[in-house]
Amino acid sequence: MSPQQFRDISWNGLWKQNPGLAQLLGLCPILAISTTMVNAVSLGIATVLVMTVANLAVSGLRNFVPYEIRIPVFILIIAALVTMVDLAFNAYFHDLYLVLGIFIPLIVTNCIVLARVEAYAAKNDPLTSTVDGIMMGIGLVWVLALLGGLRELLGAGTLFSGIEMIIPGASAWSVFGDDYPGFLIAILPPGAFFALGVLIAVFNVINARLAARARRQPPPTAPAPATRAEDDGEAVAAG
Template identity: 50%
Template structure:
């Protein structure tokens, strides 16, 4: 059994689907040209991931190995259809923008991979939390890419947020660069690859710095421990 703290750290950082496993790159790169698109796709994926993990963990002892994968795919497809219908009902314009990427959640490697590797071997609570953390980690990467691409491409942030949150979000747009001519490459697919590469490089650099600091702190702790041992031996 993995602790909930380890599950959270793995999903958000150490084993992040977008930055480490490099899974689900099709929606990650295809719809991340704005914050609203990235947020809508991230929420849909996270909900399906958490719900499918919980369902798979609930029936894991009742399904034989011979039909395990087809059953998992059917569960994921049913949940994806539910999300698709909800988006058609409440966020239809955003659903049209995201297009084929919503149904393609069914074939997302992250969801099927977590169902097979984690949910099928753990409790409902742990599997649900794993799905939520993995989905959140994937969504945060989507959101970061979408924010950078929208800012560089248009000079603004949070445009068209009413597509997801309704009329209340119609005036949420923040113009960062006034009279900005725009940078077309940022909102085209090559821009997504460039931003993702920079985010992966940044994460690797942070991991290197943390590891170096941890290694540098080890020699300072060892002499203190050895002194305590010597003093204890003298007293005895």
């Protein structure tokens, strides 16, 4: 994989084809679990693990799976990986596992995972497919972190609420103090739609400005071809 190809895959996953802002895939977990930053990032990390290994596995097996049954096979691979992640969360982060609940098993039906497996991993080599899974997953994680942090900050005036479920002894940050009354709608389902709409609007504005800036830049000029007289002069000088 060339450096340019790595940059293209990274840019697509982190920004240009971001699953949450550009493709608008996986909105159910994005909206439902993003009440706090810890919950959102935890589910995002679980999705990254599944996407990375699923892309690697599907890319490695793509020449052995008949085209007609590829979707059931892909779902079985994803389901096996999700089961492993689900059991790992239950064993090592049990309190967080109880909070995330059904949303970890629902990664099996997450459009983000299946879409990348079908659209990219089934058509490319294992290395680039693995990088694509990582970058698409990281793109989802930063959107979840921003959305969860925004909702938690406005709704409860804190950040990293629930971090003690991952790091024992840690505590949340009270940004606005204990007297902050909270903005209830931010942590309710309507607040998820409002916050995601704001993020998508900002995303579109930034893309529009980048496109306008690219149009204003003059195209690179190619060097003028040397004339016959210049060629003869160079030959004489060299002689």
